[in-house]
Amino acid sequence: MRSEYDTVVIGGGPAGLAAAIKAKELGMSVLLIENREFLGGIPMQCVHPGFGLHYFKEDLTGTEFIHRIIERFRELDIEYYTNAHVLEIVPYSYRHKILRVVTEEGIFEVRAKTVIYATGARERHTFEIGITGHRVAGIYTAGEAQTMMDIYGIMPGREIVIVGSGDVGLIMARRFTLEGAHVKAVIELMPYPGGLTRNVVQCLEDFGIPLYLSHAVTRVEGKKRVERVIVTKVDENLRPIPGTEESIECDTVVLAAGLVPYLKVIEKAGVKIDPATKGPVVNGYLETSVPGIFVAGNALVINDLVDYVVEQGEEAAEGAYEFVKNGGLPALKWRKLVKGRNIRLAVPHYLADTKDVTIYARVAEPEENVKLRFPEIGKEIRLPFVRPSEMIRVKLRGDEIARAEGRITMEVVRDE
Amino acid sequence: MKTRIAIIGAGVVGASIARVLSQYNGLEVHLIERNVDAGMGVSKANTGIIHPGHEDDPEKYPLRAKLCVEGNKLWYQWTKELGIPAKWPGELMVALEEEDMKVAEYYLELAQKNGVPGVRLVDREELLRLEPNANPNAAGALWAPTAGVMSSPMAAVALTENAVDNGVKFHPETEVRGIKVKNGEVKGVETNQGFIETDIVINAAGLYADRISAMAGIDHFTIRPRKGEYYIFDDDAGPKVRRIVHQTPTPTTKGVYVITEMNDGVMIGPTAEDLPEDAKDDTSTTKEGLEFVWEMAKKLVNGLPPKSRVIRTFAGLRPEPPDGRWIIEAYDDPWGFVNVAGIRSPGLTAAPAIAYYVVEELIMDKLDVKLTKKSHWNPYRDAFWFKALPREKQAELIKRNPAYGRIICMCRTITEGDIVDIIHRMKRMGVKTISLDGVKLRSGVMSGTCQGSYCRVRIANIIARETGIPLWKVSIKGEGTEYGIGDIKVLLRGEKNAE
Numbered sequence: 001m002r003s004e005y006d007t008v009v010i011g012g013g014p015a016g017l018a019a020a021i022k023a024k025e026l027g028m029s030v031l032l033i034e035n036r037e038f039l040g041g042i043p044m045q046c047v048h049p050g051f052g053l054h055y056f057k058e059d060l061t062g063t064e065f066i067h068r069i070i071e072r073f074r075e076l077d078i079e080y081y082t083n084a085h086v087l088e089i090v091p092y093s094y095r096h097k098i099l100r101v102v103t104e105e106g107i108f109e110v111r112a113k114t115v116i117y118a119t120g121a122r123e124r125h126t127f128e129i130g131i132t133g134h135r136v137a138g139i140y141t142a143g144e145a146q147t148m149m150d151i152y153g154i155m156p157g158r159e160i161v162i163v164g165s166g167d168v169g170l171i172m173a174r175r176f177t178l179e180g181a182h183v184k185a186v187i188e189l190m191p192y193p194g195g196l197t198r199n200v201v202q203c204l205e206d207f208g209i210p211l212y213l214s215h216a217v218t219r220v221e222g223k224k225r226v227e228r229v230i231v232t233k234v235d236e237n238l239r240p241i242p243g244t245e246e247s248i249e250c251d252t253v254v255l256a257a258g259l260v261p262y263l264k265v266i267e268k269a270g271v272k273i274d275p276a277t278k279g280p281v282v283n284g285y286l287e288t289s290v291p292g293i294f295v296a297g298n299a300l301v302i303n304d305l306v307d308y309v310v311e312q313g314e315e316a317a318e319g320a321y322e323f324v325k326n327g328g329l330p331a332l333k334w335r336k337l338v339k340g341r342n343i344r345l346a347v348p349h350y351l352a353d354t355k356d357v358t359i360y361a362r363v364a365e366p367e368e369n370v371k372l373r374f375p376e377i378g379k380e381i382r383l384p385f386v387r388p389s390e391m392i393r394v395k396l397r398g399d400e401i402a403r404a405e406g407r408i409t410m411e412v413v414r415d416e
Numbered sequence: 417m418k419t420r421i422a423i424i425g426a427g428v429v430g431a432s433i434a435r436v437l438s439q440y441n442g443l444e445v446h447l448i449e450r451n452v453d454a455g456m457g458v459s460k461a462n463t464g465i466i467h468p469g470h471e472d473d474p475e476k477y478p479l480r481a482k483l484c485v486e487g488n489k490l491w492y493q494w495t496k497e498l499g500i501p502a503k504w505p506g507e508l509m510v511a512l513e514e515e516d517m518k519v520a521e522y523y524l525e526l527a528q529k530n531g532v533p534g535v536r537l538v539d540r541e542e543l544l545r546l547e548p549n550a551n552p553n554a555a556g557a558l559w560a561p562t563a564g565v566m567s568s569p570m571a572a573v574a575l576t577e578n579a580v581d582n583g584v585k586f587h588p589e590t591e592v593r594g595i596k597v598k599n600g601e602v603k604g605v606e607t608n609q610g611f612i613e614t615d616i617v618i619n620a621a622g623l624y625a626d627r628i629s630a631m632a633g634i635d636h637f638t639i640r641p642r643k644g645e646y647y648i649f650d651d652d653a654g655p656k657v658r659r660i661v662h663q664t665p666t667p668t669t670k671g672v673y674v675i676t677e678m679n680d681g682v683m684i685g686p687t688a689e690d691l692p693e694d695a696k697d698d699t700s701t702t703k704e705g706l707e708f709v710w711e712m713a714k715k716l717v718n719g720l721p722p723k724s725r726v727i728r729t730f731a732g733l734r735p736e737p738p739d740g741r742w743i744i745e746a747y748d749d750p751w752g753f754v755n756v757a758g759i760r761s762p763g764l765t766a767a768p769a770i771a772y773y774v775v776e777e778l779i780m781d782k783l784d785v786k787l788t789k790k791s792h793w794n795p796y797r798d799a800f801w802f803k804a805l806p807r808e809k810q811a812e813l814i815k816r817n818p819a820y821g822r823i824i825c826m827c828r829t830i831t832e833g834d835i836v837d838i839i840h841r842m843k844r845m846g847v848k849t850i851s852l853d854g855v856k857l858r859s860g861v862m863s864g865t866c867q868g869s870y871c872r873v874r875i876a877n878i879i880a881r882e883t884g885i886p887l888w889k890v891s892i893k894g895e896g897t898e899y900g901i902g903d904i905k906v907l908l909r910g911e912k913n914a915e
């Protein structure tokens with residue numbers, strides 16, 4: 001290990017690997033640090049297809065997808081540690097950060113000109129989604145259940161209720177069924193499914209698994225292991241309606257109730273957080289409010305597609321490259337991206353006219369026949385539909401950004 | 417010949433008694449626990465406050481009042497000896513309205529009667545200086561500077577480990593089903609693991625102490641469960657409190673606490689709901705209970721962390737004796753039977769003092785057993801945490817054992833080395849089933865932001881490796897709580913799992 005790197009990448013999932021590859025291709029000295037015993041992140045536990053349609057123009061399984069990326073990473077001979085953990089990032093000066101890293105070989109202090117933070121997300125668990133009742137065996141998050149099945153080869157349970165109908169919940173319903181378990185229901189709080197229609201059909205309808213919309217699991221009951229869940233209808237404010245309780249017998253509850261960027265380490269370094277994305281506030285180079293710390297992947301914003309994650313990793317590496325080359329990002333006039341009608345979240349938060357930028361956004365409400373509009377720069381894009389579950393991805397060119405004096409609003413409007 | 421003693425129940429009370437008994441010569445002490453580990457009963461889920469001792473009226477509850485004040489002092493030393501994380505921020509009993517100051521004054525009087533040092537009334541200005549996050553409209557408070565907070569789930573396991581190191585025999589997964597009495601004297605306990613012959617039986621069975629007592633023929637009391645529900649927030653979620661904050665008790669509510677736990681997360685609770693006698697295992701949370709806690713806590717402080725930062729809700733059950741009186745007695749008939757029953761709050765605080773009381777006043781004086789102190793008694797438990805060591809020590813440790821360089825629980829920074837060390841110590845203590853909860857009680861793994869969704873499978877995998885059982889068979893807390901149901905492909909083929 002050398003004592004100083006142009007960039008240190010934290011997290012060896014698709015975002016981190018892509019960032020490291022790009023950084024190396026750009027000629028930077030790179031070190032990648034991964035906490036688990038293997039590289040690859042979440043796709044390592046995804047044996048289903050649906051990965052890489054944009055990036056490789058092929059429908060791959062998660063493991064196939066990540067295998068290709070890891071091959072490329074190995075070819076470039078990039079320095080990395082697995083079973084290694086960054087305890088702390090100290091923003092020592094504008095141009096240098098000091099990282100304290102625990103590895104099996106000892107504790108190192110590494111100096112880095114830039115840091116790319118790509119630690120992914122954590123899953124929301126029972127206690128933060130208002131489920132009451134007994135704390136018994138048989139309750140898992142989807143990712144935990146998936147890791148048990150696809151990495152460690154053990155089966156979590158037999159009679160299963162899944163909470164949440166996002167793609168993760170839907171895919172897990174099919175996965176359990178294929179492994180011989182009985183998925184009794186998928187419970188969704190919202191009045192519409194959270195995942196892609198294709199997945200609703202292929203993962204639930206094809207197997208006759210019931211989907212309860214506008215319902216919540218409000219209680220788990222059991223003595224030692226889960227014996228049943230209480231499911232309650234919710235009103236339009238998503239509040240349980242008393243008297244509508246129904247009990248479903250099961251031995252297992254799987255929570256696919258959403259992800260939250262996992263930011264323990266950079267939060268302590270002082271980065272600003274966006275309450276909408278729950279990830280850091282970033283500019284068009286994916287740099288956080290702490291100069292020289294960049295962020296990508298699910299640590300930045302929860303993505304549906306691994307392809308976007310890889311793209312963000314590459315963008316963060318390009319940002320880091322600019323930073324290293326120029327001893328910091330140039331002084332720029334940043335325009336704030338403002339969330340307009342039906343935009344729930346959008347990144348990056350600040351845009352400059354020096355480069356083209358990809359905007360990732362989510363709407364608050366599903367709508368059909370709409371236009372995505374940036375009024376200050378006179379840009380409009382027609383969309384047949386928008387859904388909260390599907391991330392919107394649009395590119396703005398530098399010259400388009402230049403048309404705005406101050407803020408740039410992004411909004412969804414009806415297409416008359 | 418040695419005097420043989422069986423203690424039923426390895427909660428904080430039974431384990432404290434075991435530790436005190438381990439200081440004496442001429443004893444053979446058996447600590448009997450039906451769960452897979454110590455501390456999995458009442459002692460696991462409470463507020464963790466080391467109370468100062470000004471809340472019990474010495475006329476009504478003389479024993480409770482006295483032992484709480486003494487226990488508070490003893491824990492100051494015991495937490496250090498046993499490596500149980502503790503801090504001493506002091507406690508504010510907040511008077512929300514002007515007339516509540518009278519209630520505060522009443523507790524000041526009790527403090528004087530009980531000999532609690534440093535207790536005094538403070539006005540609003542001083543209240544806000546002591547606790548900037550207190551409700552700014554409060555009238556004032558009673559300030560009790562000797563109050564502390566500890567990692568209470570760790571207490572019973574630490575006490576048991578130290579007691580075992582000093583010669584006590586721990587019997588987990590051993591359920592007492594009968595007490596043998598002959599000619600008016602106890603002769604031993606019947607368990608699912610066979611008969612254990614003893615001269616003295618100490619009943620410290622928590623919620624079930626009434627049943628054990630009845631087995632010895634003393635059946636004049638019942639223990640009822642009183643539920644308390646809580647929220648815990650993430651360790652980096654604010655606003656926090658610096659002190660232990662609660663409200664002046666009213667006839668209807670004893671009040672909810674707001675504290676900052678040892679792990680830095682704010683905790684609010686508990687409720688106090690009386691349950692029927694047969695609900696001794698109902699530690700479920702309820703919507704109503706949690707809503708009540710929220711409303712009460714909101715009155716107490718200026719700001720709580722947002723509800724979205726809650727990382728855990730849980731409930732505990734207090735063992736409530738009739739009239740709230742602790743039943744700590746030795747009997748002539750049957751001779752040798754000792755009840756330490758109905759140890760409701762502040763039982764955690766008083767546990768060390770209860771233990772000395774039982775040994776000195778009941779066993780030595782009342783039962784007239786002559787005891788002398790051992791010349792070599794080890795008060796220390798050599799537990800350490802990788803994360804709490806100075807850097808040079810950390811580096812040294814990794815060099816000797818690379819497992820200390822693998823961080824398994826990212827939220828609490830617990831290494832594989834820490835976990836393996838815990839497993840070894842559990843085995844040495846006599847734990848037969850190394851459970852996920854056992855590791856959690858001792859280390860705090862799986863109790864941070866992610867609540868185990870990231871690390872539980874990795875910890876289970878380490879337990880499987882260290883104990884030689886299949887991963888799916890690793891349990892949360894013993895039989896019936898296995899982590900999985902079997903090998904995925906074996907099950908799919910319809911075959912039976914290999915053991």
Ligand SMILES: Cc1cc2nc3c(=O)[nH]c(=O)nc-3n(C[C@H](O)[C@H](O)[C@H](O)COP(=O)(O)OP(=O)(O)OC[C@H]3O[C@@H](n4cnc5c(N)ncnc54)[C@H](O)[C@@H]3O)c2cc1C
Pocket residue numbers: 010011012013014015016033034035036040041042043046048049050051052084085086118119120121142143146167168171262265296297298299303304305306307309826
């Ligand atoms: C069940 C499921 C199904 C999915 N299905 C699809 C699909 O069909 N198609 C698709 O395109 N996408 C799918 N995804 C989404 C895709 O897997 C994610 O978007 C992608 O993995 C995110 O990549 P990442 O690199 O940001 O994070 P991750 O893959 O989570 O990688 C982050 C890595 O960082 C490590 N780390 C965290 N903290 C630290 C630290 N302090 N120090 C060192 N290392 C650290 C972690 O161990 C992890 O390996 C699915 C996700 C799930 C959970």
Ligand SMILES: Cc1cc2nc3c(=O)[nH]c(=O)nc-3n(C[C@H](O)[C@H](O)[C@H](O)COP(=O)(O)OP(=O)(O)OC[C@H]3O[C@@H](n4cnc5c(N)ncnc54)[C@H](O)[C@@H]3O)c2cc1C
Pocket residue numbers: 424425426427428429430431448449450451454455456457458459460461462463464465466467590591592593620621622623624625628643644645686731732733734735759760761762763764765766
């Ligand atoms: C909500 C709540 C909040 C509290 N807050 C505080 C506080 O802040 N400060 C404070 O000082 N106190 C507090 N307390 C009180 C304190 O927690 C208890 O007084 C104390 O933990 C009681 O310990 P114990 O050893 O008597 O019971 P337990 O911990 O229940 O131990 C009894 C043990 O006996 C075992 N057992 C039962 N039957 C059998 C059998 N037949 N055979 C073998 N073993 C058996 C059980 O498994 C159990 O492990 C609180 C309690 C609750 C519930």
